Amino acid sequence: MRQQPPVRKPEVMSPAGYWPQLRAAVEAGADSVYFGLKHFSARAKVGFTLTELPSVMRELHTRGVRGYVTFNTLVFEHEIAGAADAIAAIVDAGADALIMQDYGMVRLARQIAPGMEFHASTQMSITDAAGVRQAQELGVQRVTLARELALTEVRSIIEQTSCDLEIFVHGALCVAYSGQCFSSEAWGGRSANRGQCAQACRLPYEMLVDGRLEPLADARYLLSPGDLYGLRQVPEIVSMGVSAMKIEGRYKDADYVALATAAYRKAVDEAAAGRKLSITPVEELQLEQVYSRGSGPYFLTGTNHQTVVKGRAPRHRGVCIGKVTKVSPDSVTIQTAPAHKIAPVKPGDGLVFDAASWRSPEEPEEGGRIFQSLPNLDGSLELKFGNNAVRFTRIHPGDLVWRTHDPALERVAKPYLEPAAPAARQSIHIRVTAAEGAPLVTEWHLIAHPEISTTVISPESIERAQNRGLTKDFLHEQFSRLGNTPYTLKSIELTCTGTPFAASSLLNRLRREAVEQLQAQQVNRPPLEVNQPKPLVEAALRQATAEEPASLEPQLHLLVRTPEQLEAALELTPASITLDYLDLYGLRPSVEKVKTAGIAVRVASPRILKPGEARITNFLLSLECPLVIRSTGILHELKQQPHSDLIGDFSLNTANSLTASAYFELGLSRLTPTHDLNADQVARLARTAGAARIEVVAYQHLPVFHTEHCVFCRFLSTGTTYKDCGRPCETHTVALKDPSGRAHPVMADVGCRNTVFGAEAQEASSFIDQWQEAGIRHFRLEFVHESAGQVREVTLAFQSYLKGESTSAQLAAELKRIAPQGVTQGSLFVPPDYLALPILQ
Structure with a gap:
């Protein structure tokens, strides 16, 4: 019978906003820690400075922990030189890997540091094998x-x-695919792709179905998912060969990092050893208590649209401990939930009363700390609070009660936050060779890092024992005295010749020398080659700058999503018509209709393809027309075979000329810049990357969220997936109304993924002259x-402008008149301070 290879134990990878979280992760047993610097990180509010980075890496390497720097934002053109310098400094500081999003910057970083390890951030939106292979060709060694x-x-x-593949197993879920959310950019000028997420997904929304308000009971936060909890899936994950299990939470405190890391450390070790998962109900409640919006495995176990978003609340809830049954002038009586039996409610606990069934989202919630908890004969609890801590008139029978803070957790986390000695130690195996009349030889090996080892030899030969010879027990007693070092003795192997003797003073000296040498090896690693960034940046920018062809007449391209819009578009004879339909397989007749009209036809690909959906790529090819490409996986598949023109869309997130150049080399004939660029940056990109190869969106409802979660299925059916939802997306129009009264349209694509579009029409009349x-x-x-009428009016307004028959000001006035919910500059808005930046050639 063939022996199975040993299970590869995945890294437990923990987040660190700053020093307390980093140290908590290390003490709790993290194999690796990921963190950002103050710039070029997708969590802009936290991180280390570049000058702190060498100290960070020394501390991590001393403990045998790898440190990954999140350099996972899009880089603007004027930042390229600074970003290149930062990459060189990060490599020099000893970081183990860079986690990156920007395609062009990955290519440049490989030239700066050829031996560095690069990881593809989840911001790259990679969801299939083709996307992974494309990242590998770019030079990435691991994909999140x-x-x-x-x-x-x-x-x-x-x-x-x-x-190597990495997956998230714990922590907050974004409702949108990472890298595909433009809500913060559109509504506040804060790019999520630049680490400035404003969390518009956590706002309350109402649902309009066919123009009418849909009653949704206590569901108010329609785009606010619960938190991922994959602890019970760890055995399956370990068996699959995943390289790393990632805990989300660079904004979380040290308690969260410590408890989450310790739980997954324990689970991974048990699974790798073939033991049953031993997580207790108390430990599970502790993880939920320290931070949770409601937890579950969610997408890890497959799609169920009824579970991902509950919609009652958008923020930390902790543990549900009961429901209000009675409100008195100075107390509240609750019927306790099962969690109370596992972790009883007690004085000092912080509670919040969840009144989602009657309270409007704008009203603050009521809550406070328990002063007294009095059990009743019927099993209920009477809770009392400090004077004026709670307004009892704002609490009603039926309200859910959540414990948002449990002071007892601080005691559970304390050993990781204030350890008397290192809690997570590196195991050592020692081989000892002892012979009379020869030096004593000790070989010290780190079990988890076999490349780290040292040999320490006694300066003099050892003698024959007069009474008791050297034994393994005596060696273990002396060599295990590792005190506050980051090591622990796992095993000793002794080979003796004769009956040698070694004094305890000699053994102690050898132990101290070995520890010093092991730590020196861990900290003082051979430096990687780092090439001077400046000449590489200059060469890359020269290569990315395109020579301008002869000027063309302005070309107007229309993208339509319904048959009625298509009929209007055909009458207007634009340069091309792009079909972006829900029913992908119903496209062929429309494609033929556009071709028959003598107009160039294009088809938009989905933004996301998952395993099992490769047939979609084959179908797109069979249409034999140019394609608007929204996924790097699709791009990778199409470039392998003959195809029509490929136009890269905004979702490829092209923010600079280096990324544009990379995509052109992959076969794109034109591309649309990311919506993270403002109008002035779009113009600058055109000047460097080649204006003839840039296609801008001058009118649209910005696609602010692109999400796997289907609001049609969740709120208009009782089904869990497209198989049993009844397909309400095909018979109803849906919009989400925000607190400002704006109604944002929602549409589903061929994969049943939803896109939420901005309510106002984002239009470029203020910048189109530029x-x-x-x-x-x-x-x-x-x-x-x-x-159809609005399609006609908007298009005629632009055609009039492009023919020189009207001005940009007249175009603006006409669009303002046409747009039913108004117009906005949205992501195109140019901040006044941005105009001072130089144009880079």
């Missing part, structure tokens, strides 16, 4: 997969690729819920 994948899909990707001066000639208009 999207959080929306089921473990069966992860397993499929592992089987089809040779790349764009034309920059040489841009390809302008796209995109329609969502517009009627």
Whole structure:
């Protein structure tokens, strides 16, 4: 019978906002820690300074922990030189890997530090094997997969690729695919792709179905998911060969990091050893208590749209400990939940009363700390609070009661936060060779890091024992005295010749020398080659700068999403019509209709493809027309075979000329810049990357969220997936109304993924003159819920401007009149201070 290879134990990878979290992660047993610097990180509010980084890496390496720097934002053109210098400094400081999002910067970073390890951030939106292979070709050694994948899909990707793969197992879920959320940029000028997420997904929304308000009971926060909890899936994950299990939470405190890390450390070790998961109900409640919006495995175990978003609340809830049954003038009586039996309610606990069934989202919640907890004969509890701590008139029978803070958790976390000695130690195996009349030889090996070892030899030969010879027990007694060092003695192997003797003073000296040498090896690693960034940046920018062809007449491209919009578009004879339909397989007749009209036809690909959806790529190819590409995985598959023109869309997140150049080399003929660029940056990109190869969106409802979660299925059916939801997306129009009264349209795509579009029409009339001066000639208009008449009016307004029959000011006035919910500059808005930046050539 063939012996199975040993299970590869995945890294437990923990977040660190700053020193307390980093140290908590190390003490709790993290194999690796990821953290950001103050710039170029997707969590802009936390991180270390560049000058602190060498100290960070020394502390981590002393403990045998790897440190990954999150350099996972898009880089703007004027930042390229500074980003390159930062990459060189990060490598010099000894970081183990860089986690990156920006395609162009990964290519540049490989030139700066050829021997560095690079990881693809989840911001790259990689969801299939083709996307992984594309990242590998870019030079990435590890890919962080999207959080929306089921473990069966992860397993499929592992089987089809040779790349190290990392998955999230715990912590907050974004409702949108990472890298595909533009809500913060559109509504506040704060790019999520730049680490400035404003969490618009956590706002309350109302649902409009066919223009009417849909009653949703206590569901108010329709885009606010619960938190991922994959602890019970650890045995399956370990068996699959995943390289790393990632805990989310660079904004979380040290208690959260410590408890989450310790739980997953324990679970991984048990699973790798073939033991049953021993997590207790108390430990599970502790994880929920320290931070949770309601937890579950969610997408890890497959899609169930009824579970991901409950919608009662958007923030930390902790543990549900009961429901209000009676409100008195000075106390509240609750019927306790099962959690109370595991972790009883007690004085000092912080509670919040969840009144989602009657309270409006704008009203603050009521809550406070318990002063007294009095049990009643019927099993209920009477809770009393300090004077004026709670307004009892704002509490009602039926309200849920959550414990948001348990002071007892501080005692549980304290050993990791204030250890008397290192809690997580590195195991050592020692080989000892002892012979009479020869030096004593000791070989010290770190078990988890076999490349780290040292040999320490006694300066003089040892003698024959007069009474008791050297034994393994005596060696263990002396060598295990490792005190506050980061090591622990696991095992000793002794080979003796004769009956040698060694004094305890000699053994202690050898032990001290060995520890010093092991620590020196861990901290003083051979430096990686780092090339001077400046000449590489200059060469890359020269290569990325395109020579301008002869000027073209302005070209207007229309993107439509309904048959009615298509009929209007055909009458207007634009340069091209792009079809972006829910029913992908119903496209062929529409494609033929556009071709028959003598107009160039294009089809938009989905933004996300998962394992098992490769047939979609084959179908797109069979249409034999240009394609608007929204996924690097699709791009990788298409470049392998003959195809029509490929136009890269905004979702490829092209923010600078280096990334544009990388995509052009992959076969794109034109591309649309990321919506993270403002209008002035778009013009600058056109000047460097080649204006003839840039296609801008001059009118659209910005796609602010792109999400696996289907609001049609969740709120208009009792089904769990497309198989049993009844497909309400095909018969109803839906919009989400925000607290300001704006109604944001929602549409589903072929994969049943939802896109939430901005309510106002984002239009470029204020910048279109500048764009034309920059040489841009390809302008796209995109329609969502517009009627055929509105499609006609908007298009005619732009055609009039591009023909020189009207001014940009007249275009602005006309669009303002047409747009039903108003117009906005949205992501195109140019902050006044941005105009001072130099144009880079």
